[in-house]
Amino acid sequence: MQDVALLGVLFAALAIGFGLGVRHRAGKRLTRPAPKAPALSKEYFVGLNYLLNEQPDEAINTFINALDVNSDTVETHIALGKLFRARGEADKAVSIHQNLLARPALSVATNDHIQLELAQDFIALGVHDRAQRLLKTLLNHTTDDTYRLSAKRLLLDLLDREREWQEALETVGPILKQQPALRCPAAHWLCELAVEEIGESSRALARKHLKKALQMDENCVRATLLYAELEMENGHYQRAIDWLERIPHQDIAHIPTMLTALKRAYERLENLAGFEAHLYRLLGQAPYTSVIVALGELVHRRDGVDSAIERTGEWLREAPSLGGLDYLIDLYLESERLNGKTSPDTRLLLLKHHTGALLEGRPRQRCRHCGFTSDHLVWQCPSCRRWGTIKPITGIEGE
Ligand SMILES: [Zn+2]
Incomplete structure (x- = not known):
């Protein structure tokens, strides 16, 4: 044909x-x-x-x-x-x-x-x-x-x-004004250089590259995450949180990407109340499943499983999702166990089986340009080779 x-x-x-x-x-x-x-x-x-x-x-x-x-x-x-x-x-x-x-x-x-x-x-x-x-x-x-x-x-x-990042940056420089779309890949090339420097234990040079990356593209989430990681390595957890706080403004779809680092920083500061307040702010910005589950876990730990069921149920009413339902069923099963039931409710187990089967094998990340899916975040799409287009899948079937 x-x-x-x-x-x-x-x-x-x-x-x-x-x-x-x-x-x-x-x-x-x-x-x-x-x-x-x-x-x-x-x-x-x-x-x-x-x-x-x-x-x-x-x-x-x-x-x-x-x-x-x-x-x-x-x-x-x-x-x-x-x-x-x-x-x-x-x-x-x-x-x-x-x-x-x-x-x-x-x-x-x-x-x-x-x-x-x-x-x-x-x-x-x-x-x-x-x-x-x-x-x-x-x-x-x-x-x-x-x-x-x-x-x-x-x-x-x-x-x-x-992967000739330095030469690519020298080549792109003179045409950035005409081709502003090249700022995004150029920022990633600078991030690649920063990662190389971190591998060589040259933190100062890595910071230089990251600074340039954010000058190149102020919405470069990757540079911000790397900055936060460097701060955490130095024990500056509050500074790391300040960096992570920028990410929802750079790209709201990357809220799930930053949650692990955010949790780690607050835990190191032993400030779970601060983490909870931060999560509520994120929930107001975008009610993603990963934020709801993180909040549910905090409530579970502090106020017990029944409070967690109540609150998680409320949040999921506003933003229903398969992953959220799966977590809610886990909480119900936990509640039954704590209430002394020797064998779990078979209806709950059946529901858990169904949500588990639906979630199994689902990709967690998708390229917004070509639709390529992946289980983990990669900064350059292996299919269309664009930078920064792979983002967490959110919504009813997301995360
Ligand atoms: Zn792609």
Whole structure:
């Protein structure tokens, strides 16, 4: 099906190239004859015949043979190379584009265009070092802003794949004004550098990177979490809480992400009342299941299981969720046990079985861009490779 669609485009490209060639030659008819048009049209119809007989490879080869490389058809050749790349035949695309580059007297703009295509062929083939070299050469000489920007974006993508964070940051700097969307990945590259420095025990350098990350993207939750972790390592638990307090303002969806660290900080301060007050504030901002369960546990510990059942039931009425119901059933079972029931209510056990089965195997995180799901938080989506798009799943089936 894809082949047929691609061949349709190829057919159109060829027809346009052919049409342009004929028109161009027709314009010059007064001074020069156009001897090649009939030969081209013959092969063109042979190719068309192959196409109609569903022989795409033969059709493509015939179409390529039908095209001489000249200034009229160079764009058609570039398009052919692109089609091969889209078909997963990047090696053929490389030979077409390299063949074009070997032609003398190409215009500067055409030369730049072909180099850009060739770099994409190499990326498709996984030959990243050749693609990088080609893009850097192109960036050194091109004066065309469109090609420059495309080349930079491709180079940034490669540097990101190769985890060359520092070079990626140096490359992205000059285009941040034009491309503000790159601030988010750049902040993550700085976080990656910070994590490397933490691994090398260079806390001061790590802080420098994190500071820059927040200057790059003030809503970078990851940088804030890392700052909080550094404060906790130094025993500055209140400062860690101050950092974590920013996260709901940066991205409310990451409230569940920060809860473990928040709980740890308050526990170290032996300030459970402070933790409870903080959780109530979060509940007011977004009644996520993880916040309700954390509050339920605090009430359970302080006032007993029946109070926890009552309060959790109230919160869940406002924000029902499967995970919340599962927790509530646990509280009921605990209450029965404490009230001296030797065997639990079978209806409760049945309900618990159902909620457990529904929750089992459910992903906890989802990429907001491509829908990729995961059990744990990763900062770069393994599927679409975007940074910061994976977030906790909330709502009725969430968390
Ligand atoms: Zn994704």
